Amino acid sequence: xxxxxxxxxxxxxxxxxxxxxxxxxxxxxxxxxxxxxxxxxxxxxxxxxxxxxxxxxxxxxxxxxxxxxxxxxxxxxxxxxxxxxxxxxxxxxxxxxxxxxxxxxxxxxxxxxxxxxxxxxxxxxxxxxxxxxxxxxxxxxxxxxxxxxxxxxxxxxxxxxxxxxxxxxxxxxxxxxxxxxxxxxxxxxxxxxxxxxxxxxxxxxxxxxxxxxxxxxxxxxxxxxxxxxxxxxxxxxxxxxxxxxxxxxxxxxxxxxxxxxxxxxxxxxxxxxxxxxxxxxxxxxxxxxxxxxxxxxxxxxxxxxxxxxxxxxxxxxxxxxxxxxxxxxxxxxxxxxxxxxxxxxxxxxxxxxxxxxxxxxxxxxxx
Numbered sequence: 001x002x003x004x005x006x007x008x009x010x011x012x013x014x015x016x017x018x019x020x021x022x023x024x025x026x027x028x029x030x031x032x033x034x035x036x037x038x039x040x041x042x043x044x045x046x047x048x049x050x051x052x053x054x055x056x057x058x059x060x061x062x063x064x065x066x067x068x069x070x071x072x073x074x075x076x077x078x079x080x081x082x083x084x085x086x087x088x089x090x091x092x093x094x095x096x097x098x099x100x101x102x103x104x105x106x107x108x109x110x111x112x113x114x115x116x117x118x119x120x121x122x123x124x125x126x127x128x129x130x131x132x133x134x135x136x137x138x139x140x141x142x143x144x145x146x147x148x149x150x151x152x153x154x155x156x157x158x159x160x161x162x163x164x165x166x167x168x169x170x171x172x173x174x175x176x177x178x179x180x181x182x183x184x185x186x187x188x189x190x191x192x193x194x195x196x197x198x199x200x201x202x203x204x205x206x207x208x209x210x211x212x213x214x215x216x217x218x219x220x221x222x223x224x225x226x227x228x229x230x231x232x233x234x235x236x237x238x239x240x241x242x243x244x245x246x247x248x249x250x251x252x253x254x255x256x257x258x259x260x261x262x263x264x265x266x267x268x269x270x271x272x273x274x275x276x277x278x279x280x281x282x283x284x285x286x287x288x289x290x291x292x293x294x295x296x297x298x299x300x301x302x303x304x305x306x307x308x309x310x311x312x313x314x315x316x317x318x319x320x321x322x323x324x325x326x327x328x329x330x331x332x333x334x335x336x337x338x339x340x341x342x343x344x345x346x347x348x349x350x351x352x353x354x355x356x357x358x359x360x361x362x363x364x365x366x367x
Contacts (some may be wrong), residue, residue, distance in 0.1 A: 001257045042121045044077075045241050047257075047317060051190070051341050051360040052113040053105050060112070062103040063090075063327050063342045067118050067316035069097075069236065073125040081116035084108075092338070095322040100338065102328055119367075122314035127275050129174065130309050135273030138232075143268060146232035150323040152199070152336045153220060155228040163225035173231045174275075177267045180225045181279050181309050186247050186296075187211055188218050190283040196353035197261050200235075200336050216337065218280035221267040232268035237261075237339040241364035242315035248304065250288035251281055258355050258362045261339045264312060268277045278308040 049064050066089075067076040081087055085105050092098040105112040127133065149155045166183035167176045191212035198217035202224045205211055211221075217236055226233035240253035240260040253260035264278045285304040286294045294301050325335045327342060332349045335342070340352035341360045350358050 003197075040123050042075075042123045042161075043242075043314070043365050044119065044121050045317065046117055046119050046365050047239065047241060048115060048117045048363045049341060049360065050113065050115040050362075051103065051343065051358075052111050053343055053359065054111050055108055057074075057345045058168050059107050060105040060343055060345045061327075061329060062101075062105060062114065062344075063338070064101040064103070064114070064116055065237070065319040065338045065341070066099040066101060066116070067120045067291060067317050068099045073123055073312070073314055074318045075089045075121040075300060077119035077121060079116055083112075083114035083222070085112045085114065087114055087116075090328045092320075092322055092325050093328065094324070094326070095320065098320040098322045098325065098338065100327075107219070115249075118317075122317060124312070124314050125276055126311040127272055128135045129272060132271045133273060133349050137273070138268060143232045146226050146234045146268065147230070149227075151225065151334070152201050152203075153224040153323065154203050155224060157203070159202060160228040160326050162206055163228045163294065167229055172271075173267070173269045174271065176229055176231050177226055177269070177275065177277070178309060179232075180222055180229075181277055183225075184218055184222050184279040185282045185305060188213070188221065188279075188283060190214060190218070190287045191282070192287065195218075197263060197339065215263045215278075215284075216339070218283060219263055219278065222265045222277065222279055223267075226267050233265060235263050235265055235323070236318050236321050236335065237263045238316050239362065240316050240340075242366060244313055246307065246314055248285060248289060248300075248314050250284050252315070253364070255365075256361065257364045258360065260362070262316060263316075263337070263339060264316070275310055276312040280311065281308055297325045325357075337349040 040094050051062050053060050066079055081101060085103060087103050089103060090100055090102045101116050103114045137333060163180060167179045170176045170179050188211040194214045197215050198213040200216040200220035202221045205217060205221060223233040223235050239257060240262050241257055243252040243254055248250050266274045266276045286301050289300050319339060323337060324340045330344055332344055342352055343350040343358055352358060
């Protein structure tokens, strides 16, 4: 049994009616962009997830994250899939914009499998922080969502006290965000032994004093600390999919991107709108950029530190901005975030950080 489906999900929002309109608005927005920005041209990528579950696992369910962020830097174009079992497009019941493929896997004589190809347009993103910007304002109701606590992102106690010390006498949202960003770059470090992208349990990090981890830890710390001092912020969960045109090997991926998951962060400024940041990648540059273990004063580190407060290179796709996700029809606990394929059998949820055991592969290509 083999099924093929195609759903077009992009370019449906009134604000993004045509690609021409997108290009026009992007060119205006980028007029004051930093000189290292590569411009605003759109690039088209195809990302393919393939998940296979052996017959020996018995009945199972699988969920695959899909690109769901519609913005002036990311436009999902749709998803096409084939499978030998039942597949449907579903959304997280709390975050209606967060799309995923749900795969129902009854017992069969052989392996159950699904292969989904997602197409997305992306372009580099840069905000000129030297002057106020013209932008589409986010309503107070939506911003409130990005000030709340979550299971892994408390905004009181040690998180708030740490943030207050970090921001000091800073008054504006930009100054508070920059102070927190600098505090994270200066006080955390990337641990290559951390599994996957980390857990993002920021209270535990601060209480133990172990400020190590990967992007889901370090960028979550930025988000939680920013929220605790009244600056709306959110993680954006995604996947690297192409080499870096900025010249950073540590921020590159291509071809087989099965282990290239990466989350970023952004905060909302009343003078600039949503501002992209990525302190975790500054620490990644320090650890991994040749020859390795670079000092904070190294020019490569300094350049990354300045670039990644206000800009993202879009060799990366955005899945979603959701926390505390309850997978539809799952019997398991809610996820802190959805950035990896998930498989749940009758007895347990399988380890998403072990693609060799879970049997999934993700590939990307520029088209």
